Amino acid sequence: xxxxxxxxxxxxxxxxxxxxxxxxxxxxxxxxGPEGVGKRLAAVALAQVMNCLExxxxxxxxxxxxxxxxxxxxxxxVLLVEPGDTGTIKIDQVRDAIERSxxxxxxxxxxxxxxxxxxALNAEAQNALLKTLEEPxxxxxxxxxxxxxDMLLPTVLSxxxxxxxxxxxxxxxxxxxxxxxxxxxxxxxxxxxxxxGSIGRALEGATDGFVDARQAxxxxxxxxxxxxxxxxxLSGAKALIGSAGGGSDRDELARRLCALSSxxxxxxxxxxxxxxxCLANGDLRPLLERLRRSFDSDRVLRAFSxxxxxxxxxxxxxxxxxxxxxxxxxx
Ligand SMILES: [Zn+2]
Numbered sequence: 001x002x003x004x005x006x007x008x009x010x011x012x013x014x015x016x017x018x019x020x021x022x023x024x025x026x027x028x029x030x031x032x033g034p035e036g037v038g039k040r041l042a043a044v045a046l047a048q049v050m051n052c053l054e055x056x057x058x059x060x061x062x063x064x065x066x067x068x069x070x071x072x073x074x075x076x077x078v079l080l081v082e083p084g085d086t087g088t089i090k091i092d093q094v095r096d097a098i099e100r101s102x103x104x105x106x107x108x109x110x111x112x113x114x115x116x117x118x119x120a121l122n123a124e125a126q127n128a129l130l131k132t133l134e135e136p137x138x139x140x141x142x143x144x145x146x147x148x149x150d151m152l153l154p155t156v157l158s159x160x161x162x163x164x165x166x167x168x169x170x171x172x173x174x175x176x177x178x179x180x181x182x183x184x185x186x187x188x189x190x191x192x193x194x195x196x197g198s199i200g201r202a203l204e205g206a207t208d209g210f211v212d213a214r215q216a217x218x219x220x221x222x223x224x225x226x227x228x229x230x231x232x233x234l235s236g237a238k239a240l241i242g243s244a245g246g247g248s249d250r251d252e253l254a255r256r257l258c259a260l261s262s263x264x265x266x267x268x269x270x271x272x273x274x275x276x277x278c279l280a281n282g283d284l285r286p287l288l289e290r291l292r293r294s295f296d297s298d299r300v301l302r303a304f305s306x307x308x309x310x311x312x313x314x315x316x317x318x319x320x321x322x323x324x325x326x327x328x329x330x331x
Contacts (some may be wrong), residue, residue, distance in 0.1 A: 002062035003045045006038050006174045008168040013042060016163065017058040020049045022246025026161040027136040030118070032149040033165025036200020042165070044070060045113045047078040050141065051108030066108055076106040079113045083120040094125040094293040098132050101140040111140040118144035119151040126153045132160040153190040170280040177202060186283065190214045193262045193280040194255070204283065209255055216240050217260035218287055224331050237328035241320055248319040254311065258325070261307045267291055268300045299331075306330035 003013045004261050019025040025046075031039040048060035048067045060067050069075040081097050083089050097113050115121065121129070129142075133156065144160060146152065157191055168176075173192035176199055177183040183191065190210040195202035216239050223236035240260075242252050262280045269279060270292050276282060293302070310327045314320065 001041050002048060002060045002067070003042070003047060004059050005062065006041050006045060008038065008172045009042065009165055011060075012163060012207060013045075014058075016042070016046060017049055020023065020046060021055075021058045025141070027140065028133040028142045028144075028160040029163060030144045030146065030157070030160045030162040032146055032162055034167055034196075034198050035147045036198035036203075037069045037165050037168055037232035038199070039147075039165050040114070040116050040143065043112075043116075043145050044078075046141075046143065047075070048112065050110040050112055051075065051077060051105075075108065077108040077111045079111070080116060081113065082116040088119060089115065089117070089121045089125055090123070091125045091128055094121065094128050098128070101132065101142070102137045105139055109139070111137075113140065113142045114145060115143070116145045118146040119148035121152070123153065126156050130155055153166060168199065169197070169277055170195070170284065171277050173197070173199060173202050174283075187211060189281065189283040190259075192207070194258045209252075210259070212242070213252075213255040213259040214263070214281070214284075216242060216256045216315070217263055218284065220260065221263060221291055221331070222329060224328060225291055230329075233328040234325070237321075237324040240328065241324040253320045253324060254314055257307055257311050258326075261304065261311075263288070263291075264300060264304050264307060267295050268297065268304065271295070271300060272299050303331040 003017050006013060016025065031043055033039055045060065048062065048070050049055070049058070051066045051070060052060035053064040053066045054061040066075060070078050073080050079097055079100060081089060081093050084093070097115070101111050101113050103111075133142060142160075144152070144156075149157065149162065170189070170192040173195050174185075174188040177188035177191055178185060181203065187210070190213075191202040194210060194212060219239045220236040223232045223239070231306065238251070240256055241249065242256070263284070266279045266281050266288055270288055279288070306327060310323050315322050
């Protein structure tokens with residue numbers, strides 16, 4: 001996947017592509033940012049830019065023999081190091097990568113060593129890398145990909161240029177889910193709304209779960225929006241807790257609270273006239289518009305912090321029914 005095909009991070013990716021083209025990209029890099037936003041894809045795209053046989057502008061073509069081999073992780077000059085079964089990256093893997101990076105490129109122009117989940121490097125392995133990061137062999141680039149740069153030694157951090165990847169917008173997440181993961185539009189938006197800007201997180205949950213969770217959250221909000229009839233609030237609570245019995249109640253309610261929080265955040269965004277693209281539930285615009293008439297910014301803030309407290313209570317093992325009843329009277 002070339003840079004142009006990666007969703008989001010436009011500005012950063014263009015900077016990287018241009019610097020790579022000019023040969024001014026530092027040879028030791030850290031791609032840091034949340035889980036599941038495309039950091040590893042970007043590292044692979046960089047390896048393609050450095051070795052593509054038929055560049056298109058500053059980006060790789062994505063279709064030549066070199067680009068295809070890199071995408072399949074079988075290019076002789078692009079080495080991917082990642083945690084093994086134990087969850088750590090062992091010093092032997094690092095030594096092997098260092099040794100191989102010392103040779104001149106075999107089939108391409110530049111060797112690229114991608115260390116994915118670099119936080120899994122143990123201290124010994126990180127120390128073994130120091131000298132190479134300080135002065136990588138000519139024609140070699142090291143990219144450490146991590147969501148936890150804080151777990152890398154300061155000596156490693158100081159030797160690398162750190163590039164920060166941000167979260168994706170809900171609209172970007174939904175686009176990727178529809179394009180690459182065959183989600184239907186409603187499912188994609190529902191999953192994106194509780195993904196916290198991470199494709200990985202959006203894919204983790206069951207799609208049906210997200211759609212249900214959002215529906216339950218929406219119906220609670222509609223039943224409490226106007227008036228203070230306790231019966232309506234109780235029926236809202238019932239809708240929120242759902243019909244599932246047994247041990248899954250807690251996870252289900254947690255997912256629904258998450259959806260509730262996401263819709264309330266959107267109400268806040270609408271009240272402050274934020275850009276439409278930043279709405280997590282942009283596809284629920286009619287609902288949001290209806291709710292907006294009953295929610296001023298004070299109520300939004302109160303509701304938002306109540307959901308937060310409900311989530312914390314659920315984490316501390318409070319009963320799901322008690323939490324659902326409580327939240328229905330707080331919003
Ligand atoms: Zn190519």
